[in-house]
Amino acid sequence: MSIRMRRALSFTAIVLGFFMALLDTTIINIALPEMTRHFGGSVSRISWVMNGYNLAFAIFILTASRLADQFGRKKVFIFGVALFTLTSLLAGFATSLGVLILLRVIQGLAGAIIVPVTIPLTTTTFPKEMHGLIIGIWGAVSGIAAASGPALGGILTQKLSWEWIFFVNVPLGVLSIVLTAVFIEESRDNTAGRTIDYGGTLAITGAMFFITYALIKVQDYGWSSSVILGLLGAGLVFLLLFIFTQWRGKEPMLPLSLMRIRTFNGASLTLLIVGAALMNLSLLTSFFLTRMMGMTELKAGLVLSMIAVGSIVSSAISGPLSAKYGSHLFAASGIVVTGGAMYSLSGLHADSALAEVVVRLLVAGVGVGLTMAPVMSSAVRNVPDDKVGISSGVTNMAKALGSVIGVAIIVTVLQHNTNSELGKAGISATKVIQTNTELQPFVKNVLTEAVASIGKQGNAAMDSSDGEADTASAVVHAVELAAAKLPLAEQKAFAADSANQFHEVKLLLSQAGGGMQQAAVKGFSRTFAFAGLLMIPGILFALLSDKRRKPEEPLVLAEPAVLER
Template sequence: MSEKMKRAFAFTAIILGFFMALLDTTIVNIALPEMRTYFGGGVAEISWVMNGYNLAFAVFILTASRLADQFGRRKVFLIGITLFTVSSLLAGFAPSLEVLIGLRVIQGLAGAIIVPVTIPLTTTTFPKEMHGIIIGIWGAVSGLAAASGPALGGVLTENLDWKWIFFVNVPLGVLSLILTPIFIRESKDVSAGRRVDLAGTLFITGSMFCFVYGLIRVDDWGWTSSAVLLLFAAGLLSLLLFLYAERKGAEPMLPLELMKIKAFNGAALTLLIVGAGLMNISLLTTFFMTRIMGMTELKAGLILSMLAIGSTLTSAVSGPLSGKFGSRWFAAGGVVVMAGATYSLGGLTSASPVSGILLRLALAGIGIGLTMAPVMSAAVRNVPEEKVGISSGVINMTKALGSVLGVAIIVTALQQNLDDKVGAARSSAVQVVRNDAKLLPPVKEALMASLQGAGSGGSAEAASLPSPESAAAAVGSQLRAAASKLAPEERAVLEQSAQGQMRETEAVVDRIGREMKEAAVKGFSRTFALAGLLLLPGIPFALISDRARRRSEGGIPAAEKGTLL
């Protein structure tokens, strides 16, 4: 077999594991309602099917990178693939919600092992002159996996069963397990030593757990709650202790000299912001399509896959070109495009055509593709070759942290904006009902009770109002209750006016519904605008994510390799 074919099979093994680990960050989201129906329990409990994976993934990723550098990347990769495949199979047969959540935590740990190892395995498999092309493909697969999760999850849940979102991983994992030992050679960081940095592992694990768990619980407890503030304080303290341990340790898991490489810092911070931006686009657009436009989760997921199309195409191009011309301008331009696309999503209305959503999402996908692959390529290019493994762990950790941070910020902002806009519209609606001269007092009471109960809580459901039919049913019930308390002659008068009251109720509710939906659209528009603005700090970070290009003596552009300063 030719060397070219061996590399192709090796890359296939790497990509299969990488794809399924990233796919599982989003594929379960659309199936959560089905899981809740199957297992029972509340929204808070079922959400840990998603949160458990994300928490374990973010917490363990740096430690996994270090262990792979020390004891062999292929060996650790095989452990991760085996663990992920087995836990996926068992998750499909989980007898209870508690068992499923536990298996999802194991999946998250396995994903944390797989994802950061894929970059050093790739760079050691291919010659340096091919790194730009290969990382471009790697970036394309990254965007495809993350963005296609909702669509694939929706298709599997709709046509088969929610359990298949786990079973689909099994053949991918088995194939990767077959190919890896045959075609991938072992590699490690020979300067890393064999001693495990227990202090560093303990402190970074504790720090990431406190930060990520605190961000996950912000939606329940609030940013200023004592529990969240305590978690953030503990996370900061653990981080400071980690840095101290790394500075003093004989064999630290994270060489702090990496933090002196400006381009590496720029790449990590860019991915922190882009990770948040990607999650914000996905979350807000999905909520808007399902809650405001009334789409099914499956249709929304399929539309959202346009992100993957745009990202895949541009990643495959920008990766190789960034290896030749540098990553800075590709990455900065990508962040600008992402920010503009996110801001433009705020122009959607409840009657917007699907083509308008697809165009905006395609533009956002193009921005993601222009950013992700070049930044990952720059992070690899600007650190010493033997430190690619731990560097991959750092930048993947910051991206994972950014995703959780983005969700925490944007959900809080969406709640506040919907509270402001829909709350004001609800107050106005109550006055409309009170001032309606045609409605009888019992009818007004029923309508105002419906309005006060609709859309409360400041979530995406704030746009959900009683339909004219449900409002009429509530009014009918109220009229019957009122009639039962009246004298026969008064009851006859009320019954004669019931039909007219129903018609007036439907007209009032229809008018109020339109006004409150418009208010909810304004709340989403403001939140999309904020999400776009939050991407802007990524521009200066992207500009320092790669070293300035210089000319070699022969006039050919050359990258300046990073060194530990």
């Protein structure tokens, strides 16, 4: 077999495992309502099917990178893929929600094993002159996995059942294991001893657990609550303990010399921003398409896949070019493009054309591709050869943490903006009702309470014509009940004018619903604008993520003795 074919099969094995692990961070979201109907339980509990995976993924990724460097990346990768495949199979047959959540936590641990090992396996399989191209493809696959999750999840759930979201991993996992066992050579960090850094492992696990858990639960308790502040405080203590153990340890899991490489720090912080941006883009747009524009989950997922299309093209181009000219300008441009596209989404309305959404998401995907592949490539190029594995763990951990931080911040901002705008719309609608000269006083009171209720629901009752009709019927029924409690004379007066009263009720309710919808759209618009502006610090981080090189300048990996400060 030719070396080209062997490399192609090796890369296929890596990509299959990598794709599965990243896909499962987003594919599950679209099926949560169906799982709720199947298992029952609260929305808060079913959300742990997603949160359990993300939490386990975040807390174990750095430890997995270190163990792979110590005991063999191929061996650890096969173990991770096998565990992921087995838990996927069992998850499809789960008989209770508790069992499914447990399996998802184990699956998250397996994903944390798989993802960081893919970069060092790739760089040891291909020669250095091909690293830019290969990592560009790696970045494109990353974008596809993240952005295609909602679409693929919607298709599988609608055409088959939610169980197939897990079953689809089984043949991919088996094929990845076989190809890895046959075609990939073992590699490890030869400078790493075989002693496990138990102190560092415990400290970083505790830090990531408390910080990630706090960010997941912040919507339940609020940023200023003692619970969240306590969790964040505990995370900070464990993080300081981790730094101390790495500073004083003889064989630390994270060599602090990496933290003295300016370009590595820049790359890690850039990926933190990109992780937050990707999650914010997917989450906000998904809610906007389904709630404001009335799309089905499947259609919204397919529209969101445009992010992946844009990312594929730009990743394939920017990866190899950044290897020649440096990653910093590509990455900074990508941040600007993604942030600009995110900001431009603030111009959408409930009746915007589909093309307006698609173009914006395509541009956002181009920006992600311009950033992701070059920055990952830079993180590999600018560290010593034997530290590629642990550096991949740090950068992937930064991206995962960015995703969790992004959700925590953007959901808080969306709730604030939406509640603020709905509150204004509710006050305006109430004034219109109270100044109406046709309605009888008790009808005004019933209608005012109904409008207040709509505002509290975040316009959920007015999302469709059916919802509006149901709300109108409920208000009419409430008016009839209130009328039945009036004195006999007032009941007769209302009965004589009931047709006009109900006509006014429906008219004003329709106006209030329209105002609420516009208010909700404005809340989304302000949040999209905020998310775009939130990416501005990423421009500076991206500019620090690599050094400028001339095309003819050879790629030289940094040595410990000449680490940049």
